[in-house]
Amino acid sequence: MRRHGWSGDIPVDDDEAVRRIIETSRSAIDARGTVSVSEVAQTLGVTRQTIYRYFPTHETLLAATAVSSVAGFLDRLAAQLGSIDDPTEAVVEGIAYTIEQLPHDRYLGLVLQPGKASAFTAGVTSDIAIGFGRSILQRFGVDWAAAGFADGGLDELVEFMLRILQSFIVDPGRPARQGHALRAFLNDWIAPAVAAHAGVPIPHSHRR
Known part of the structure; x- marks a missing residue:
């Protein structure tokens, strides 16, 4: 797991990183019906590459967020x-x-x-x-x-x-x-x- 960014609040492990990414994505979808990788990265204080490490495409991020929310x-x-x-x-x-x-x-x-x-x-x-x-x-x-x-x-x-x-x-x-x-x-x-x-x-x- 990358050890910088995250606005100074580093996840303890990859599971927490994934959970925080999905929670951020869900909040945006609840508010506007969609979300971008750039928006998730900016909110969490990481690069887009960090998000892509866990979710290789925008589609997989949306799908994982949706499945976690049904x-x-x-x-x-x-x-x-x-x-x-x-x-x-x-x-x-x-x-x-x-x-x-x-x-x-x-x-x-x-x-x-x-x-x-x-x-x-x-x-x-x-x-x-x-x-x-x-x-x-x-x-x-x-x-x-x-x-x-x-x-x-x-x-x-x-x-x-x-x-x-x-x-x-x-x-x-x-x-x-x-x-x-x-x-x-x-x-x-x-x-x-x-x-x-x-x-x-x-x-x-x-x-x-």
């Missing part, structure tokens, strides 16, 4: 859907609920919107995107390992879910599916894939 969305997800313990239902509801919340959550939009600085800008399989997807699935009351999705299997399920999310965000449909229609579509086409991998039958309630 706790409100995840809390709402857990409150409304956390009792779900079936893996197929969890994936369907995780996708549907995320799509429905996207227009209403500033930081969720920064995480997921393609075509702008976001976790998807770096790629749907980036560590940031996978970490966010894991956070969604882990808010459900599902024993993922017992359901056949241990370790790497869960990461592949997360990737599958994120790729589906990305496709809906890039092209919502004409007209865009919502509510029951959205869930019926996901239950017809996504639930069977998840159930087949888990080796469990698709509950009748998952069918149209």
